[in-house]
Amino acid sequence: MIEIANILIVVFLLIGAFLSLVAAFGVIRLPDVYTRNHAASKSATLGVMCILIGALLYFYFIDGYFNPRIILGIVFIFLTSPVAGHLIGRAAYNSGVKLWDQSVRDDYKEVSEKKKKLAEKGNR
Amino acid sequence: MIHTVVMISIICIAVAILALTYRVIKGPSTPDRVIALDAIGINLVALIALISIGLDTNAFLEVILLLGILAFIGTVAFSKYLEKGVIIEHDRDR
Numbered sequence: 001m002i003e004i005a006n007i008l009i010v011v012f013l014l015i016g017a018f019l020s021l022v023a024a025f026g027v028i029r030l031p032d033v034y035t036r037n038h039a040a041s042k043s044a045t046l047g048v049m050c051i052l053i054g055a056l057l058y059f060y061f062i063d064g065y066f067n068p069r070i071i072l073g074i075v076f077i078f079l080t081s082p083v084a085g086h087l088i089g090r091a092a093y094n095s096g097v098k099l100w101d102q103s104v105r106d107d108y109k110e111v112s113e114k115k116k117k118l119a120e121k122g123n124r
Numbered sequence: 125m126i127h128t129v130v131m132i133s134i135i136c137i138a139v140a141i142l143a144l145t146y147r148v149i150k151g152p153s154t155p156d157r158v159i160a161l162d163a164i165g166i167n168l169v170a171l172i173a174l175i176s177i178g179l180d181t182n183a184f185l186e187v188i189l190l191l192g193i194l195a196f197i198g199t200v201a202f203s204k205y206l207e208k209g210v211i212i213e214h215d216r217d218r
Contacts, residue, residue: 017136024140092155
């Protein structure tokens, strides 16, 4: 029983560490803000959630102590990290950060230009 | 076995934080830096979980929740500042 728990904990910790490392390399190597945001807000979240699941299993199986705070942490990161990624991506678009020069289409451009015109009319 | 794996994972997370720090320093635009700082905060959560496994104590587990909340609030505040120029708006302009 304890050996199975050990193997489970080790697998979760290694998967989490690997995913965090992959996310960091994605943030270094990808070409523009939006792709970097994609890498950071997906893989880093999944990696950290795997490591927290490993910690939860460790304290449950080895210490015999069930810790609800780790579960709260997992749920909170799962809920808030994509929201933070969405907000910072939208802020980057609206503050005028350019897309990668090889990206082919931008469907949000006309809508945002229309919105900008409406806002200027409202200010006058 | 677990302690070796915890050491390996701590090294991986440390390398990841170092790589994100490179992006914080070099990043061409401000949203790059905010994204990298948010990812550093999330990785610090994982580092604290690994350290509390390695030291075999459950005294640091509040810090996990606290850092998650603080990273989220910081990112939301900064993206609102980038988008609108203010973080807390007035109800109406007088």
